[in-house]
Amino acid sequence: MQSTDPIDRFVEQMGLITQSDGGPRIAGRIFGLLLAEGRPFALNEMAERLKISKASASTNARLLLSAGMVQLVARPGDRQDYYEMGADPYGRMVDTISARMRRSAKQVLEAEALIPDSQGDAKRRVRELAIFYDRSADFFSTWAAHLDQSAADTDFGQQTETVPSHDR
Amino acid sequence: MQSTDPIDRFVEQMGLITQSDGGPRIAGRIFGLLLAEGRPFALNEMAERLKISKASASTNARLLLSAGMVQLVARPGDRQDYYEMGADPYGRMVDTISARMRRSAKQVLEAEALIPDSQGDAKRRVRELAIFYDRSADFFSTWAAHLDQSAADTDFGQQTETVPSHDR
DNA sequence: CATTTCGTTCAGTATTGACTGAACGATACC
DNA sequence: GGTATCGTTCAGTCAATACTGAACGAAATG
Numbered sequence: 363m364q365s366t367d368p369i370d371r372f373v374e375q376m377g378l379i380t381q382s383d384g385g386p387r388i389a390g391r392i393f394g395l396l397l398a399e400g401r402p403f404a405l406n407e408m409a410e411r412l413k414i415s416k417a418s419a420s421t422n423a424r425l426l427l428s429a430g431m432v433q434l435v436a437r438p439g440d441r442q443d444y445y446e447m448g449a450d451p452y453g454r455m456v457d458t459i460s461a462r463m464r465r466s467a468k469q470v471l472e473a474e475a476l477i478p479d480s481q482g483d484a485k486r487r488v489r490e491l492a493i494f495y496d497r498s499a500d501f502f503s504t505w506a507a508h509l510d511q512s513a514a515d516t517d518f519g520q521q522t523e524t525v526p527s528h529d530r
Numbered sequence: 531m532q533s534t535d536p537i538d539r540f541v542e543q544m545g546l547i548t549q550s551d552g553g554p555r556i557a558g559r560i561f562g563l564l565l566a567e568g569r570p571f572a573l574n575e576m577a578e579r580l581k582i583s584k585a586s587a588s589t590n591a592r593l594l595l596s597a598g599m600v601q602l603v604a605r606p607g608d609r610q611d612y613y614e615m616g617a618d619p620y621g622r623m624v625d626t627i628s629a630r631m632r633r634s635a636k637q638v639l640e641a642e643a644l645i646p647d648s649q650g651d652a653k654r655r656v657r658e659l660a661i662f663y664d665r666s667a668d669f670f671s672t673w674a675a676h677l678d679q680s681a682a683d684t685d686f687g688q689q690t691e692t693v694p695s696h697d698r
Numbered sequence: 699c700a701t702t703t704c705g706t707t708c709a710g711t712a713t714t715g716a717c718t719g720a721a722c723g724a725t726a727c728c
Numbered sequence: 729g730g731t732a733t734c735g736t737t738c739a740g741t742c743a744a745t746a747c748t749g750a751a752c753g754a755a756a757t758g
Contacts, residue, residue: 368644372656375641379634384552386716397659398652405735415718420735422716441726441734452662459627466547473543476536484566488540491565494620494677501673505666554746573705583748588705590746609704609756 369398373412388414389422393431393451402435402444430454453509460502467495537566541580556582557590561599561619570603570612598622618681621674628670635663 373394380390391412396403403411409419423445426432431451435444448454470492477485541562548558559580564571571579577587591613594600599619603612616622638660645653 368641368646369649369652371644372638372641375637379637383630388717397655400651400655406733417719417736417738418717420737424736443735452659452666456666462551469543469547470540473536473540476539478536481537483568484537487565487568491620498620498624498673505669509662556747585706585708585749586747588707592706611705 372398386422386425388412388418389425392419392422392445393426393447396432396445396447397451400447402437402446404442404444406442408445429458450510450513453506453513456502456506456509460499460506463495463499463502467492467499470495540566554590554593556580556586557593560587560590560613561594561615564600564613564615565619568615570605570614572610572612574610576613597626618678621677621681624670624674624677628667628674631663631667631670635660635667638663 373391376394376397377387377391380393381387391414392408395408395412405416405419405423408414408423409416412419423432423443427434427445431448431454432445433448435446437444470488474485474488474492477488479485541559544562544565545555545559548561549555559582560576563576563580573584573587573591576582576591577584580587591600591611595602595613599616599622600613601616603614605612638656642653642656642660645656647653
C-alpha cells in the first residue's frame with residue numbers, strides 16, 4: 363500500500379529530484395517536508411514521519427544546514443533541535459551551483475598555469491574554459507542575489523508576488 | 531610512475547571535476563582531451579591515450595555527443611568515428627543545467643496540482659518552488675544563448691566539416 | 699566468401715556512497 | 729548520583745553504477 367497523501371507525494375518527488383541532481387535522496391525529502399509543512403520539525407519527528415533512521419535525519423539535516431537551505435530553531439525549555447526552511451533557500455541553491463563553478467574555474471586555471479607557452483593553442487583553450495567557469499559563477503551569483511532580494515521583499519509584504527522578470 | 535605532462539594533468543583534473551558534478555569520470559577526461567588537443571580523435575586513439583577500454587570510450591563519447599558537447603567528424607575513406615569539441619560546448623553545458631531545472635519545475639508543478647485547496651499554505655509554497663525552478667531555467671537559458679553568441683563570433687573565420695549526429 | 703576492422707551491447711566485477719543500528723558523550727531532570 | 733533524552737559518530741551493510749572484457753553485427757576489403 364503506497365501513500366496517496368499529496369504532501370507525501372511531493373516529499374517523495376523532492377527526494378527523487380535531489381537524487382537525480384547527485385545528492386542524497388533523504389536530504390531532498392527533508393527539504394520537501396519542511397517546505398510543505400512550513401513549520402519547524404525536531405529530528406525525531408522527521409525520522410518518524412519519513413520512516414528513516416535518526417542517524418540519517420541528523421546527517422542530512424546538517425547537510426542542508428551547511429548549504430544554508432534550512433536553519434536551526436530553538437524553543438525555550440526544549441533541548442531538541444528544530445529545523446525549518448531557511449530564509450532564502452532558493453538563493454542558497456543557486457549559490458551552491460555558483461560556488462561549484464568557481465571552484466572548477468580555480469582548478470582549471472591551476473592546470474592551465476602548468477602548460478608551457480610552447481603549447482600556446484592548448485593553453486589558450488584551457489584558459490577559455492576557466493574563463494567560462496568564472497563568468498558563469500558571476501552570472502549565477504547575480505541571479506542568487508536577485509532571488510535573495512525577492513525573498514526579502516516577500517518577507518516584508520504579506521502577499522506573495524511572482525518573481526519580477528530580470529532586466530535585459 | 532605518474533605522468534607529469536601538464537596536458538595529462540589537465541585531462542585528469544577534468545575527470546575529477548566531472549566526477550564531482552555527478553558524471554562519469556571518463557566523460558570528463560575525454561572532453562578534456564579533445565579540448566586540450568584541439569583535434570579530432572578516433573575511438574581507438576582515445577582508448578589508448580587515456581588507457582581505458584574501447585567500450586568506455588564509445589559509451590562516454592556518445593554521452594558527450596548526446597549532451598552536444600562533442601561532435602562527430604567524418605574523414606573521406608575512413609570508417610572510423612572521429613570526435614572533436616563541439617561548436618559551443620559551454621552553451622550546451624548551461625543548457626543541460628537549464629533543462630534539468632525545467633524538468634524539476636514541471637515535476638513540482640504536477641505534485642502541486644494534487645494538493646487540495648484546503649491546504650492552501652502548503653500549496654502556495656510548493657507553487658513558489660516550481661516558479662523558482664522555472665524562472666531559473668529561463669535565466670540559465672539566456673546565459674546559454676549569450677555563450678552561444680560569443681562562440682559564433684569567435685568561430686567566424688573558421689570552417690569545420692561536421693556530420694550531423696544520427697543514431698545507428 | 700572469408701577476413702579484417704570498425705562500433706555497440708551485455709554480463710560480470712569493482713568501487714563508491716547512502717543508509718542503518720548501536721554505541722557514545724553531553725545535558726537536563728529525578 | 730542515577731536515569732532519561734537528546735544529537736552525533738562510526739563500523740557494517742546494501743544498492744547503484746562506472747568500468748571492463750568478450751561477443752556480436754555491420755561494413756569495407758581481399
